[in-house]
Amino acid sequence: MNVGIVGLGLIGGSLGLDLLAQNEENYVWGISRNPETCKQAEAIAVANVASTDIEAIPDRILRQTDIVIICTPIAAILPTITNLAPKLPSNIIFTDVGSVKAAIVEPASKICQQFGQRFVGSHPMAGNTLQGILAAQRNLFQNRPCVVTPSDDIAAFEKVRSLWQLVGMNVYECSPEEHDRAVASISHLPVMISSSLIAACQREEDASILKLAQNLASSGFRDTSRVGGGNPELGRLMAEYNQSALLRSLHTYQKSLQSVIDLIENEKWEEIEAFLANTHRDRLFYVD
Numbered sequence: 087m088n089v090g091i092v093g094l095g096l097i098g099g100s101l102g103l104d105l106l107a108q109n110e111e112n113y114v115w116g117i118s119r120n121p122e123t124c125k126q127a128e129a130i131a132v133a134n135v136a137s138t139d140i141e142a143i144p145d146r147i148l149r150q151t152d153i154v155i156i157c158t159p160i161a162a163i164l165p166t167i168t169n170l171a172p173k174l175p176s177n178i179i180f181t182d183v184g185s186v187k188a189a190i191v192e193p194a195s196k197i198c199q200q201f202g203q204r205f206v207g208s209h210p211m212a213g214n215t216l217q218g219i220l221a222a223q224r225n226l227f228q229n230r231p232c233v234v235t236p237s238d239d240i241a242a243f244e245k246v247r248s249l250w251q252l253v254g255m256n257v258y259e260c261s262p263e264e265h266d267r268a269v270a271s272i273s274h275l276p277v278m279i280s281s282s283l284i285a286a287c288q289r290e291e292d293a294s295i296l297k298l299a300q301n302l303a304s305s306g307f308r309d310t311s312r313v314g315g316g317n318p319e320l321g322r323l324m325a326e327y328n329q330s331a332l333l334r335s336l337h338t339y340q341k342s343l344q345s346v347i348d349l350i351e352n353e354k355w356e357e358i359e360a361f362l363a364n365t366h367r368d369r370l371f372y373v374d
Contacts, residue, residue, distance in 0.1 A: 103222050187265045206235060215316050230254075
C-alpha cells in the first residue's frame, strides 16, 4: 500500500513505522511543518521520504498514492485537507485520526468531492501521553479498536478499513454521531474527570496536608489522574469539537456523583457497597 501521512507525531509516526516494517512493497511519504521532524522520520524509517512541502514529493509518487492520512490536531484537519486536495490526484482517498467525527466527516467529504476525491473518517483508539516523532513505536495499534465511518463509496471505505487492519486494529463501523457519543463517555469524559480530580486535590488549603498527600500519592492516584495530566491542547479540542456529547456525559456523571454524595451523607453504607459492587461488575464490560 502507498500512503501519505500528514503529521508525523506519535500516531502518524507509529503508523509509518508499522507500514514500512511489515512489507517492503509499502511506500510512505510524510509531511511535517518541522524540517527536523522530516529528517528524523526518514532516519528511523517512519517514511521513505518526508518534507515540509507537498510539492517536494515527486509527482510519480503522488500519482501512486492510495490513501492520505491526516494526523494533525483536530482543528487543523479541515484546513489541511483544503490545502492539500488541489495538489493531489483525483483518485486519492483521504482519512483522518481525529477523536471527533461529526464536525469533520461531512465538511471534509464536501472538500474532497470538489476535486473528485473521497473522504472516509477514521479514529484509531491508540496512543499514550508521549508526543512527537521520537515517541513513535511499533505495534502501537495492535489489537486496538478503530472506528471507520460509513461511506457511499464502498471501495473507499474498504480501502481505509484495510489500512487499519493491516496494522492490527479491530475495526468498527458507526456513524459520526454515534462515535462522538460513545467516545465522549469513555475518552473525553475521563479527561475532564481526571483533570478535575487533580484540581480538587490542589485546592487543599492546609499546605502541610497538601504536601503530605503529594508524598503519599501512589499507583491509585497515578492511574486515575493519568489522562488528566495529558496534552492540554488535545483536551481543549475534545471539549470544543465534541461539546454537545461531552456535556451530555458530564451531566450524567454529575448526577451519578451526586447520588454517591447523598448516600454518604445519609450513612447508607450497604447501598454504597451495592453501588461499588455494581461498578466492580460493570467495569469488566469496558476493560478486559
